[in-house]
Amino acid sequence: MKNPFIFGRAVAGEHFVDREEELSELTASLLSGQHIVLFSPRKMGKTSLIKRAFGELEDADALCIYIDLWQTTSTHAIAKEIVGSVVNKTYTSAEKLGRELKDLFRSLRPKVYIEMDGQIGVELGREAVGGMEEALRDALDLPERVAKRKETRIIIAFDEFQEITHLNGLQLEKIFRSTLQHHENVSYIFAGSERSLINMIFGEKERPFYRFAKQMELNPISDDVLERFITDKFIRSGKEIDRDAAAWIAEFSGGVPYYVQHICHEVWYMTGRTADMGIVERCLKEQILPSLSSGFQTIWSRIRSREQRKLLICIANEDQPRIYSQKLIEKYELKSPGHVGKAVRALNGAGLMDGNGIEDLFFEEWVRVTFSF
Numbered sequence: 001m002k003n004p005f006i007f008g009r010a011v012a013g014e015h016f017v018d019r020e021e022e023l024s025e026l027t028a029s030l031l032s033g034q035h036i037v038l039f040s041p042r043k044m045g046k047t048s049l050i051k052r053a054f055g056e057l058e059d060a061d062a063l064c065i066y067i068d069l070w071q072t073t074s075t076h077a078i079a080k081e082i083v084g085s086v087v088n089k090t091y092t093s094a095e096k097l098g099r100e101l102k103d104l105f106r107s108l109r110p111k112v113y114i115e116m117d118g119q120i121g122v123e124l125g126r127e128a129v130g131g132m133e134e135a136l137r138d139a140l141d142l143p144e145r146v147a148k149r150k151e152t153r154i155i156i157a158f159d160e161f162q163e164i165t166h167l168n169g170l171q172l173e174k175i176f177r178s179t180l181q182h183h184e185n186v187s188y189i190f191a192g193s194e195r196s197l198i199n200m201i202f203g204e205k206e207r208p209f210y211r212f213a214k215q216m217e218l219n220p221i222s223d224d225v226l227e228r229f230i231t232d233k234f235i236r237s238g239k240e241i242d243r244d245a246a247a248w249i250a251e252f253s254g255g256v257p258y259y260v261q262h263i264c265h266e267v268w269y270m271t272g273r274t275a276d277m278g279i280v281e282r283c284l285k286e287q288i289l290p291s292l293s294s295g296f297q298t299i300w301s302r303i304r305s306r307e308q309r310k311l312l313i314c315i316a317n318e319d320q321p322r323i324y325s326q327k328l329i330e331k332y333e334l335k336s337p338g339h340v341g342k343a344v345r346a347l348n349g350a351g352l353m354d355g356n357g358i359e360d361l362f363f364e365e366w367v368r369v370t371f372s373f
């Protein structure tokens with residue numbers, strides 16, 4: 001029997017649950033030429049939703065291209081990634097592409113070749129006419145030129161778009177914005193997981209991307225839907241899970257599908273015939289948390305501020321904590337609402353908190369059991 005729960009990569013098909021409304025809003029907007037900012041904290045399912053939407057969009061004859069900015073560490077790498085993925089999606093033969101290259105670019109003179117796996121490889125060279133900025137503009141304009149030529153709509157998803165701020169932030173944003181705004185046949189998805197950066201890029205009046213795209217926030221999935229998903233998957237794979245155990249996992253996960261899949265993946269292995277609460281508890285305590293603990297220890301040791309540590313301990317130990325209340329400030333020996341606010345901002349910036357909560361539920365659980373109060 002095959003483990004029916006998957007985590008650690010985007011899911012599709014039978015592994016994908018819910019998101020009907022988001023899916024139809026996303027596909028309808030993109031097909032009409034509306035650009036989208038897709039925000040949620042990590043692990044909520046953005047990349048999965050994008051890949052799922054791509055399936056529908058391709059059925060509607062759009063060409064879909066996925067570009068992850070997480071791995072691109074320079075302007076040159078972004079340009080290369082865009083050119084490489086656009087040509088691979090739109091040209092099946094390197095010869096044909098070779099013949100058309102002249103018409104597709106202004107300043108770039110890419111060399112094309114066939115890679116071992118049959119993909120078309122591109123070499124950009126670093127000496128484009130007009131320098132790197134012009135090279136990037138040229139690359140960014142490629143999808144629009146191809147879309148016109150092929151008389152089709154192209155959809156481009158830039159995943160983890162906030163990474164642009166870690167490169168050459170404002171300057172890159174200006175180049176992107178001033179280029180993309182002329183595109184009529186390409187729709188863009190900008191997905192991001194860091195609230196403050198995404199708000200800054202798309203929400204601040206002075207920024208180039210201000211109001212460029214429609215904002216969509218991916219929310220938690222309802223407990224009922226997740227509970228049913230868990231129960232169904234167990235049954236279809238020849239095992240079972242008690243109702244209270246499935247309900248507990250759904251509730252613990254707070255609607256974030258990643259935790260459901262991760263916990264269930266491990267619980268499924270530990271289960272002979274029927275999973276119950278005992279197995280779920282053992283699984284968290286003896287399997288999942290220990291496997292993550294050394295990473296969490298490293299994170300913890302890097303938090304130098306005592307106020308920040310105390311705040312995390314407070315949040316992990318309290319149910320729906322009102323972190324600015326005098327009661328909790330006294331109980332956890334936090335200094336003042338002002339200090340709490342400062343710690344919240346720092347921890348948000350470090351990606352450990354999202355808003356007033358701890359972002360990673362396993363980290364929260366680890367803090368709770370390690371520093372019980």
Ligand SMILES: Nc1ncnc2c1ncn2[C@@H]1O[C@H](COP(=O)(O)OP(=O)(O)O)[C@@H](O)[C@H]1O
Nearest residue numbers: 007008009017043044045046047048257258261
């Ligand atoms: N709609 C969904 N149905 C079932 N599982 C999902 C769904 N969306 C996400 N997941 C689970 O969550 C994990 C993280 O999803 P991902 O799309 O990578 O999130 P994000 O891009 O927001 O960080 C996936 O590997 C999968 O296990």
Ligand SMILES: [Mg+2]
Nearest residue numbers: 046047048159
């Ligand atoms: Mg993602």
